[in-house]
Amino acid sequence: MPEPEPAPQPPAPAEGAAQNRPQEPQRAHTEVAVGILLRGDGALLLATRPPGKPYAGYWEFPGGKIEAGETVEQALRRELHEELGITIGPASVWRVTEHDYPHALVRLHWCKVYRWSGDFEMREGQTMAWQHFPLQVSPVLPGAYPVLDWLEQEWRLAGCRTLGVDSEKVPQRDQF
Numbered sequence: 252m253p254e255p256e257p258a259p260q261p262p263a264p265a266e267g268a269a270q271n272r273p274q275e276p277q278r279a280h281t282e283v284a285v286g287i288l289l290r291g292d293g294a295l296l297l298a299t300r301p302p303g304k305p306y307a308g309y310w311e312f313p314g315g316k317i318e319a320g321e322t323v324e325q326a327l328r329r330e331l332h333e334e335l336g337i338t339i340g341p342a343s344v345w346r347v348t349e350h351d352y353p354h355a356l357v358r359l360h361w362c363k364v365y366r367w368s369g370d371f372e373m374r375e376g377q378t379m380a381w382q383h384f385p386l387q388v389s390p391v392l393p394g395a396y397p398v399l400d401w402l403e404q405e406w407r408l409a410g411c412r413t414l415g416v417d418s419e420k421v422p423q424r425d426q427f
């Protein structure tokens with residue numbers, strides 16, 4: 252019987268690596284669906300984080316964790332219905348960002364939402380505000396900064412009028 256092949260060995264640590272340091276456990280990402288609700292006049296919706304959550308009182312875009320088996324769009328539709336009482340129209344992922352908080356390593360799936368139906372209800376005791384740039388509310392969750400920068404760039408490129416869309420073509424609520 253031939254001898255079995257030896258199993259491949261992991262590469263030797265690089266010269267100077269901290270060989271005795273215990274390995275940091277890999278943090279799993281928490282997947283989050285986030286909605287950028289855009290009104291025809293270019294205003295975007297922010298809401299405060301409800302009491303009892305990390306960063307309570309900070310301003311954020313509405314959204315929440317994606318549950319097992321859900322697509323981003325499904326999670327976003329569920330979260331916005333639970334939090335705000337509205338039903339969103341189509342939503343597809345625009346950008347994906349990550350942020351490493353002490354409480355979680357989050358991967359944020361950002362969707363622009365132009366259409367929704369229903370009246371806004373603050374079902375988690377939060378406060379909402381439609382905002383133009385420069386924002387009039389603070390503090391904002393650190394994980395939202397990159398997206399706010401991109402949106403502000405779009406708004407400037409569009410002549411400070413709309414956010415990446417022609418306001419004439421933006422359907423208003425209850426139109427899907």
Ligand SMILES: Nc1nc2c([nH]c(=O)n2[C@H]2C[C@H](O)[C@@H](COP(=O)(O)OP(=O)(O)OP(=O)(O)O)O2)c(=O)[nH]1
Nearest residue numbers: 283285311312313314315316350355357392394395
């Ligand atoms: N909704 C939202 N979450 C954000 C934004 N920016 C950002 O870093 N996050 C982070 C904060 C949280 O760690 C995570 C969202 O988790 P969450 O705790 O609010 O989600 P959830 O509503 O599903 O909460 P729960 O079921 O645990 O109560 O994403 C943002 O603009 N909006």
